[in-house]
Amino acid sequence: MNILEVSNVKKRLGKREIIKGISFNVKEGEIFGFLGPNGAGKTTTIRMLVGLIAPNEGSIKIVGHDLKKDREKALSCLGAVVENPELYGYLTGRENLMQIARIRKVPKKRVDEVISLIGLEGRINDKFKKYSLGMKQRLGLGAALLDNPKLLILDEPTNGLDPSGILDFRNIVKKAAKEDGMSVFVSSHILSEVQQLCDTVAFINNGEIQSIENLCDSNIETKTDTMIVITTENNDAIDIIKNLEFVNNISEDIGALTVNLNPNSTPQLVEALVQNNIGVVEVYKKHVGLEQRYMELVEGGIR
Known part of the structure; x- marks a missing residue:
């Protein structure tokens, strides 16, 4: 089953075409890497996927719901960590998650599960403003995972993390995909991270997808x-x-x-x-x- 379907999506800024008709699918439980250099169109694509901007042409469907025609249902299936998580600095990590849980009608039991999953039990009652970058990334990921989204979108998720933080982050994402059947879309320019995390990778450059390849297929290995x-x-x-x-x-x-x-x-x-x-x-x-x-x-x- 395809959780995310992107069909012939184009995006123009003024007269300049940024995204030039890209198409790809992400299956249930699949970790899909979106790999390309800076300026290739990765962030523009993610902004369209999470509904921040609209494509000029083409369609985006999340769990079968068209993002343009059925925006609320499509976005209800989505969790995202885009750039640095923006949460309340004067609240604790737990208070931040509880605020989000109340809005999304998520039970307290799930909040406790997520805190354990992201490994912040020892610091969850500290103020968010006192968190390191790695801890903020973890809490942002926890917020995205609260209501068990069908699709998780991550934009350069390991930026600024130390090696230990990268390893922990990778394990959390793999567990969500393999144990909970969550689909994960990861945008990155770090080759090693994509290779160790993803099942499939799309190579994008100059707003065009050059190739989509299965990392489990030995053919990619030359x-x-x-x-x-x-x-x-x-x-x-x-x-x-x-x-x-x-x-x-x-x-x-x-x-x-x-x-x-x-x-x-x-x-x-x-x-x-x-x-x-x-x-x-x-x-x-x-x-x-x-x-x-x-x-x-x-x-x-x-x-």
Whole structure:
């Protein structure tokens, strides 16, 4: 089931066309990444999705409700964290959530659930103005999750967060998607964050979607596999690996071997090493495909 349907949406500012006929769908429980450089049209698209501005052409449907024709029902299925959360600084985190809960007729039990989900139990009774940026982001996410929206929209959600905060934020979003079936639309320009969080990614540049690809599909990883191999005898391993017909290239860097080989050839690689009495300490795939696709589609070529 498609929770979000965007069909041939265009947006003009004056005579300038900012969004040039984009179309995509977000399925139930899917984390959908919207990836592109600054100025590509990501924020304009999000402003249309949350109803802040209207498209000049095309349609946006949320859970089947047309945002233009049935605005109230469409937005009732939506939660969003756009830019920095704007909540009341003189209220505590809990008081802020309770205010929103009263307006949306959300029971107190759900407020307590959300506080636990976002991990703010220890600071929820502090004033919002005393929160760090990461804590404010968490509380903003909690506010968006209060009434269990079918669609959650996040605009550059990890901006300003430290590594620990990014990891916590990612886990909260994944849990909401996988356990509650919530659809998540994430706009970002950070490649690593999109790759680790999203199921699907749309590449946008100059107001146009260049490609939509499934990150679970190995095809995005290019036509070869790149493996990191650590052995007990790297020098001997190099001599063996470079003569294997399914290996395209091999290099060594700080005790690890980077092996570029034909798809699905890793078992044969490991078997060849073991047969030659080379101890295999670790083998894992180097995920570089999203970076390469980004450069191909958005930057015009691999650097």
